[in-house]
Amino acid sequence: MKLLKTLAILSTLGMLFVLIGGALVTKTDSGMGCGDSWPLCHGELIPSEITFSLVIELSHRLVSGGVGFLVLLLSYFSWKKIGHIRETKLLAFLSIFFLVLQGLIGAAAVKWGQSDFVLAIHFGISLISFAAILLLTLLIFEIDKKFDAKSLIIPRAMRIQIYSMAIYTLAITYTGALVRHIEASLVCGSWPFCTNSNPFAFGEYNFHQWVQMGHRLVAGLLFIWVLFLFIHVLKHYKSSKIMRYGWTVCFLLLLLQVLLGAMIIFTGQNLIVALLHALVVACFFGMLSYFILLSSRSARYEKDSSTN
Known part of the structure; x- marks a missing residue:
């Protein structure tokens, strides 16, 4: 449970960084900082030419990837350890599903471009993923003192x-x-x-x-x-x-x-x-x-x- 709680805290905080990072990418107009390459940056594993927009976009991708790995671990261990709690499996599924979905929308925007109306959905999807991870975290910490409905x-x-x-x-x-x-x-x-x-x-x-x-x-x-x-x-x-x-x-x-x-x-x-x-x-x-x-x-x- 100690490992599970640590994963939960890191995943929740990490997802907040993903949300803020996405807003930062939009605010600084860095969405094409890596060109039309994904997951590479300008077709390179290590970019040879560093720009401000590249740093913002690449950092957002790296943080999102790291958080995605943490959420995958959190969902797996939550399913295994507290799967008997009614809401656990649904929240574990939603956490992964919407995190992957937002990543795919971001990748599609880079590779093929998207209208502003489609890109605006990205933040809402991130919110749902964050909420699912947050609720999963609360369920994990409720184990010590279960909430009585x-x-x-x-x-x-x-x-x-x-x-x-x-x-x-x-x-x-x-x-x-x-x-x-x-x-x-x-x-x-x-x-x-x-x-x-x-x-x-x-x-x-x-x-x-x-x-x-x-x-x-x-x-x-x-x-x-x-x-x-x-x-x-x-x-x-x-x-x-x-x-x-x-x-x-x-x-x-x-x-x-x-x-x-x-x-x-x-x-x-x-x-x-x-x-x-x-x-x-x-x-x-x-x-x-x-x-x-x-x-x-x-x-x-x-x-x-x-x-x-």
Whole structure:
């Protein structure tokens, strides 16, 4: 179990580096740093001519490959050691499947090129892989003190909201990735409107501005939704630390995400701010995924209770 826990921690942290590395590749326009060669770089095992974009792209490939190996080991040993836990096998499969899928999309983009709309899917797939690895890690650490589903009852209406919010968040990450890929991050010079001096001049928007403002709109609606559920949890789950603390973290993460989105405009797309923007949404989606796990357990307990 010590080896399994070490693998889990390394895989989770490694997947965060993969996410940040992918965002860094996009932000620095280093996607073709190795030319159209894959997995080699300009057709060479050791590149003879080193450039900044080559270093970024090659580093991302090496980190992704190393993390892929760790995830493969994690999935195998998890299946073998804690396969009796209901969620283990599914999460092990999802961890590998989506990690391989994102790698294939990245390779296809290098070899044959892809549209910005297809490339924007890449980040969402990485998020799903990260969430699966994170949940697998939580399952491994639960072995010491198993979580009892009976101690937390999440009503069906709340479960539906959690599931829906996770899907909606993936859709928002797609719009955010699309903003990056079509280079629309700074097409609106103001915040929260595209032009604060003339906020409703929708007829003057070009395509890139519509994408940017569309992303801001759906992100704003998510913030309102999370705020609503946060207040609801504080009122109705006073005895549940997991719900209260968990949704407090969710709210604070999304608040930080909104502030970072505004800072991207105010700082002229500062690279550190942009990478933090990607990191925070990954943490937020990870928290949502944990509540999906808790909701699934609560639903199963509810079903078993009604059957008995």
